[in-house]
Amino acid sequence: MPRSTDSMMGAKPKNIKKAASRILADFRPLLGTFIFVIIILLVSATLSVLMPVLLGDFVNDFKNLATQVEGVFVINWPEVFKQVIIMFSFYVGSALLMWLADWIVVKISADYAYNIRAKIKGKLDRLPLSYFDKHAYGEILSRGTNDVDNISRHMSSIINQTILGVSMFIGVVIAMFVTSWELALVAIAILPFTILFTVLIAVNAQREFKKFRAHLGKLNSITEENYSGFKIVKLFNKESDVAASFEQVNEIMMKADWKSQWLSGFIFPTMRFIGNLGFIGVSVVGGILENPGNMVAFFLFLQMFQQPFQQIGQISSIIQSVLASGERIYDLLDEVEMELEPSDAINSEDGIKGEIVFDNVEFAYTIDKPLIRNFNLKVNTGDSIAIVGPTGAGKTTIVNLIMRFYDVNSGRILLDGIDIHNYRRGVLRGAVGMVLQDTWLFSDTIRENIRYGRNDATDEEIEEAAKQAHADHFIKTLPGAYDFVLNEDGTNISQGQRQLLTIARAIVSKPKILILDEATSSVDTRTELAIQDAMNGMMIGKTSFIIAHRLSTIKNAKVIIVMQKGQIVEIGNHQELLANNGFYADLYNAQFSGRNPLAEPEAENGNETQKAI
Ligand SMILES: Nc1ncnc2c1ncn2[C@@H]1O[C@H](COP(=O)(O)OP(=O)(O)OP(=O)(O)O)[C@@H](O)[C@H]1O
Numbered sequence: 193m194p195r196s197t198d199s200m201m202g203a204k205p206k207n208i209k210k211a212a213s214r215i216l217a218d219f220r221p222l223l224g225t226f227i228f229v230i231i232i233l234l235v236s237a238t239l240s241v242l243m244p245v246l247l248g249d250f251v252n253d254f255k256n257l258a259t260q261v262e263g264v265f266v267i268n269w270p271e272v273f274k275q276v277i278i279m280f281s282f283y284v285g286s287a288l289l290m291w292l293a294d295w296i297v298v299k300i301s302a303d304y305a306y307n308i309r310a311k312i313k314g315k316l317d318r319l320p321l322s323y324f325d326k327h328a329y330g331e332i333l334s335r336g337t338n339d340v341d342n343i344s345r346h347m348s349s350i351i352n353q354t355i356l357g358v359s360m361f362i363g364v365v366i367a368m369f370v371t372s373w374e375l376a377l378v379a380i381a382i383l384p385f386t387i388l389f390t391v392l393i394a395v396n397a398q399r400e401f402k403k404f405r406a407h408l409g410k411l412n413s414i415t416e417e418n419y420s421g422f423k424i425v426k427l428f429n430k431e432s433d434v435a436a437s438f439e440q441v442n443e444i445m446m447k448a449d450w451k452s453q454w455l456s457g458f459i460f461p462t463m464r465f466i467g468n469l470g471f472i473g474v475s476v477v478g479g480i481l482e483n484p485g486n487m488v489a490f491f492l493f494l495q496m497f498q499q500p501f502q503q504i505g506q507i508s509s510i511i512q513s514v515l516a517s518g519e520r521i522y523d524l525l526d527e528v529e530m531e532l533e534p535s536d537a538i539n540s541e542d543g544i545k546g547e548i549v550f551d552n553v554e555f556a557y558t559i560d561k562p563l564i565r566n567f568n569l570k571v572n573t574g575d576s577i578a579i580v581g582p583t584g585a586g587k588t589t590i591v592n593l594i595m596r597f598y599d600v601n602s603g604r605i606l607l608d609g610i611d612i613h614n615y616r617r618g619v620l621r622g623a624v625g626m627v628l629q630d631t632w633l634f635s636d637t638i639r640e641n642i643r644y645g646r647n648d649a650t651d652e653e654i655e656e657a658a659k660q661a662h663a664d665h666f667i668k669t670l671p672g673a674y675d676f677v678l679n680e681d682g683t684n685i686s687q688g689q690r691q692l693l694t695i696a697r698a699i700v701s702k703p704k705i706l707i708l709d710e711a712t713s714s715v716d717t718r719t720e721l722a723i724q725d726a727m728n729g730m731m732i733g734k735t736s737f738i739i740a741h742r743l744s745t746i747k748n749a750k751v752i753i754v755m756q757k758g759q760i761v762e763i764g765n766h767q768e769l770l771a772n773n774g775f776y777a778d779l780y781n782a783q784f785s786g787r788n789p790l791a792e793p794e795a796e797n798g799n800e801t802q803k804a805i
């Protein structure tokens with residue numbers, strides 16, 4: 193189950209006050225603009241509230257505007273027009289002001305989204321890799337996209353509807369009492385029912401809606417797992433299990449979906465029903481009071497009076513989800529960042545020679561699980577070092593530390609005698625060419641994938657690198673050759689071919705230090721030997737680290753270090769290590785005899801190797 197699901201779908205903020213204050217703090221510089229918007233909306237609401245009053249007066253005055261002269265009605269048209277135009281301009285004025293407010297708030301929201309996205313992007317660049325170990329990519333991505341979008345999209349409706357709703361409600365109540373207190377009492381009598389039903393329906397609808405959202409997350413992960421692991425599901429004949437869990441979640445969702453839709457759909461007719469009761473009440477009392485103008489005004493008041501309540505349910509859930517989005521965004525922005533680079537950090541690769549020293553390095557990914565301990569190693573400029581050891585021994589971790597993907601907990605790593613903390617990260621990484629077992633290619637041409645190693649590489653250099661990596665041959669068999677477009681993750685070529693491309697990419701980048709971590713694990717032995725040959729040429733004068741499980745790959749390395757449980761247990765060249773008859777000799781013999789030393793109990797292995805040193 194992806195780690196993201198729960199947090200992504202949680203529509204409720206954990207700490208409402210904190211989330212709200214953070215969002216508001218970001219808008220504080222715009223306080224003046226917001227006050228302006230509030231004033232505009234207040235004027236707009238006042239114009240809307242005055243409208244029924246004018247209409248009521250117009251109806252009551254109508255007998256003065258239309259006089260009966262000798263049995264014929266004479267209408268005072270100029271006066272009628274005047275009044276109609278006044279009323280009309282009130283409507284238009286109110287609408288125009290509302291549009292203006294909307295325009296301003298939408299503009300503010302778009303600016304906010306732009307800024308916050310830039311902040312998130314900057315933040316992601318400054319976060320340590322360990323953050324990405326703990327959070328699923330989907331979740332991080334969703335903060336930068338969905339959550340930002342959620343805030344900016346709903347900002348205008350929240351601001352406008354809240355201000356307008358509140359001012360309209362207060363305005364209408366005042367206007368009603370000023371117009372006729374008796375009718376006002378009748379209209380207000382329906383208020384408790386309106387509130388009761390709205391709240392009741394909204395709360396229930398929201399509960400179902402939340403259920404729906406929670407299960408949507410589950411359904412997504414079932415679908416995702418099913419299709420991403422689609423071969424495995426088929427291999428183990430798990431289609432029916434997957435189908436059953438899909439069916440179960442799908443059914444819960446269907447029920448929650450229709451219940452929430454049905455309940456929310458219920459709000460409007462219910463309100464209308466209660467509203468109609470109000471109309472009847474106003475008609476009856478209005479009839480008794482014999483004031484048709486006031487009745488007309490009240491019919492309009494009643495409508496306006498109900499509007500804010502219709503929006504309450506909707507707005508409250510929107511506010512909640514906006515706060516939850518804000519909380520997720522600010523949580524991300526508050527994460528501890530990578531250590532700052534010192535201002536005098538070395539910022540050029542030019543002088544780098546490539547001597548690497550590990551000085552009593554200790555490191556753990558998680559505090560309670562120490563991994564690298566007491567690690568000391570000196571690699572002279574131009575030396576090639578092979579690292580071998582069982583799975584999980586910490587070989588890749590050593591690479592991660594050199595690249596500063598993770599920082600050591602104690603001890604130092606020195607490059608040319610200077611702590612790697614004193615280099616700019618970009619410089620350090622730029623100086624190292626790295627080829628990993630997990631190839632990373634993107635959806636573009638082969639040429640661009642290789643050029644990724646160095647942006648200004650020419651086409652000739654790219655082809656030359658591909659030749660050295662023994663990739664040229666297979667590339668030429670593809671339609672379009674170097675212009676062949678890889679699909680996402682490069683799955684339209686074989687895994688071994690993908691490795692060859694990443695090797696070509698590393699060659700093109702002309703690194704000072706080369707790291708090959710299981711770089712040739714997926715190519716056949718013949719190609720591997722050929723690449724080895726090319727690599728040997730390329731590695732001359734370059735410090736290189738070669739990690740490989742296939743010992744034939746590293747047999748010729750000048751120094752081989754054998755790692756186990758985060759420590760160096762043996763060190764020497766191939767002959768020396770064989771003579772040592774320790775863990776390396778065991779591993780080596782096993783690869784030819786078929787015996788597996790890793791299958792033997794760890795303790796025994798450990799002792800054996802300890803003795804061997
Ligand atoms: N990002 C990570 N977060 C937490 N633990 C990790 C992380 N990466 C590796 N580990 C743990 O650290 C230990 C060493 O891992 P490492 O990748 O260095 O092994 P390795 O020697 O390269 O193994 P392999 O030969 O399988 O590539 C393992 O126990 C692994 O589970």
Ligand SMILES: [Mg+2]
Nearest residue numbers: 587588589709
């Ligand atoms: Mg590894």
